[in-house]
Amino acid sequence: MNAFEVLQERGFIEQLTHEQEVKELFAKGGVSFYIGIDPTADSLHVGHFLTVMAMAHMQRCGNHPICLMGGGTAMVGDPSGKTDMRSMMTVETIDNNVACIKKQLSRFINFEDGSATIVNNADWLRNLNYIEFLRDIGTHFTVNRMLAADCFKSRMDKEMGLSFLEFNYMIMQGYDFYELYKRHNCVMELGGNDQWSNIIAGVELIRRKLGKPAYGMTFKLLTNSEGVKMGKTVGGAVWLDPEKTSPYDFYQYWRNVGDKDVENCLGLLTFLPMDEVRRLGALEGSEINKAKEVLAFELTKIVHGEEEATKAQEAAKALFGKGVVAGSVPSTEMDKADFAEGMDILTLLTTIGVVPSRSEARRAVQQGGVKLNEEPAKDVEMKITEATFKDGTLLVQKGKKVFHNVVLK
Template structure:
């Protein structure tokens, strides 16, 4: 199967600029394409991972990926899908984020012998001559067409409006495509469906300025069966960095997805053959839990390696079997001195990150959703003392799915 057929069968494709031409290109293979990643954090998250998987499938089918780091565009911030302007980052923060993300990408994409490359648009955007840029590139953009883009229309209706800074983002991204075409013979841009307007801008710029063919493709966003974006928890985003989301928490997130979302996630986020994906997705009632375990294990294996995936799976099974494997679930060390006078339950829950706030912790306790050492706690003033620990360890549970080990030091 060629790349188009693989992506189509697995459910990635949302929109194409020139479907017949793109199909023909993939039948020949050897297409150089790019996906852009703005370094808004020092780690990729689950939303990014869908496009990374698409990139991996494309490479396996003989095409050449370019991973474009947004060291330049990151200084503006993409307004797509945002109700407010993004927080401005310093150059130092952006460059640090770029370095971290480059390291992560090498786990999923093969960069040996130029089979894929990483570039940074800071190389051509940070030192642009504004007048030359307007004359050279700005002339190919019409304000009318730009204002018709969904990402701009949404913001124009808001009281805060759209800053001129953000208005330039589309032009910058279009210019990225032009630069990659000229530098690396890149003829296609891929991205999430929220990037459609920006991708079209680059395709049109190349066709208008150079008279050459360029193409765009977007992928469906990772949403659940209710249309809500996946990859968010009470504690925030689900990150690929184990320091930000532990392998256990990562595993548990996928182990607990909705029944209706299992088959889609298996298709989009693992390399399992589609026959096996469909078989697992067809399981019903309690048997669907088998499919969820496979999803969680396969995805954790891709992101964190087989050893961590195995540890997370064994820990999850042990916890639900009334046991815990030390070191395999999230663990926080606390000085014994902090418990000398007793630590109230709400302070403990927020300190170890089981809840984001005291009010959230209070609700969980009052609703009977918190256990300390397998004993329910219903009093928000309950004090945690050292005598509750066994061999210096205490298991904290919130709800049916969140576990955390506390260790005295």
């Protein structure tokens, strides 16, 4: 199978330009394509991972990935899918984020012997001559066409509107594609479905200015069966950095996806053969839990390695089997002195991050959803002292799925 057939079978493809030409291009193979990554944090998250997997499948089929780090565009901020203007980041923050993400990408994409390329659009965007840029590139964009784009239309109706700074983003992304075409013979841009307007801008710029063929393709966004974006928890995004989201928490996130989402996630986020994906997705009743375990293990193995995936799986089984769990779940070290006068349970729950606020902590305790070393905690006024710990460890459980060890030091 060529890359187009693989992506289509696994459920990636949402929209594409010049469909017949794209199919013929993929049939020949050796396509040089790019995916842009917005360095708004120092780690990739689950939302990025879908496009990273698409890149990996493309590379496995003999095509050449170009990972474009948005060190230049991040100074403006992509308005796509945003109701408000993004917070401005310093150059130092952006450059640090770029460096961190570059390291992460090497775990999923093979960069050896020129098999893939990493570039940073800061190289050509940060020192642009504005007048020359407007004359050379701006003349190929019409304002009425740009305002018709979904990413701009939704903002025009808001009270804050759309800043002129953000209005430049589409032109900048189109210019990225143009530069990559000239520098690396890149003929295709891939991205999430929310990038369609920006991708079209680059395709049309190349075709108008250079008279050369260029193509675009978008992938479905990672959503559940109800159309809600996946990759968010009470504590925030599900990160690929183990320091931000532990391998255990990462495993548990996928172990707990909805029954209807298992097959879709297996197809998009693992390398399992599609026959196996369909078999697992067809399981019913309690059997679907086996498919969720496979999903969680395979994904954790890709992101964190097989050893961490095995640890996470064993930790989950130990927890739900009431086995020994010390050291196998997320933990927080706290000083004994913190508990000398007794720490109230609401403070403890918010400090270790199992709930985002005291009000939610109070609600969880009142509803009987909190256990300390497997004993229900029913009193919101309860004080946690050193005596509450067992061998210097306190296992905090919220609901059926959230566990956290507090370790005295």
